[in-house]
Amino acid sequence: MMQAYVAYRGTWERRFRSPWGRALIAAALMVSLVLDGIFLAVDRLHSPAADRLEHPADPVTDAQSRNQVVEPAQQIVTVARLQNPTAGYLLMSCKNHDDPPYQGAVYLNFTLPAGAHAESFFRNVAATMVAHGWYEGLPPNQHLHGVTLYKKGVTAIVYPDSDDASMGTMRLYGECRNLNDHRNDTTGWVDITGEFNPTR
Structure with missing residues (x-):
């Protein structure tokens, strides 16, 4: 049982160390970064309207x-x-x-x-x-x-x-x-x- 686990683990380690495995990890990280960037951009697009309402640029009397x-x-x-x-x-x-x-x-x-x-x-x-x-x-x-x-x-x-x-x-x-x-x-x-x- 232990030998099977070691062999299984070794197979996955080799896969992640291979160029294909590294590319897969990099792609997953990139997707995560892109989604975070989109979330921040959408949040910024929505906040100026509310911010303008709370703090107009040129208040009036x-x-x-x-x-x-x-x-x-x-x-x-x-x-x-x-x-x-x-x-x-x-x-x-x-x-x-x-x-x-x-x-x-x-x-x-x-x-x-x-x-x-x-x-x-x-x-x-x-x-x-x-x-x-x-x-x-x-x-x-x-x-x-x-x-x-x-x-x-x-x-x-x-x-x-x-x-x-x-x-x-x-x-x-x-x-x-x-x-x-x-x-x-x-x-x-x-x-x-x-x-x-x-x-x-």
Whole structure:
């Protein structure tokens, strides 16, 4: 029995010392190193997005977060001739309900022109804003006839009100670059309707 084991062990030692055996060991080690490298690369590819959210390169102030969305909202209202706008502003968390970083957000409602057909009206809004430097994205999935517009880090979603065919809604979201701590803020939406001049 002992002789059989010694012979078996000797056979395997000779195989691993042969050029073929060494090549097999080297290949196994190489596969292990390559897989480790892929794992690290994938981990690095995923971490920058989370890292950018936690530590934006150029943090902004509360006033800058507000201006980033209020001024484009004013531009869209004026250029697209949105009628009778009412609007609210909120600094909202990009992560959860409370924690930084935050982004500015504007929720705005407006009246559709009498007799306006929703599809053509919102297509015209998109075309008008594209002519003024905005980019059109994919339409929002949950809002029929809605349009999505982008410009300088701001996303604007404009769509018909699902509960009232005579109304439209616009949502604007800024960049997640405000690191100020607002976890203990007691204020919510702030009415900013007075900052818009409706086209009559």
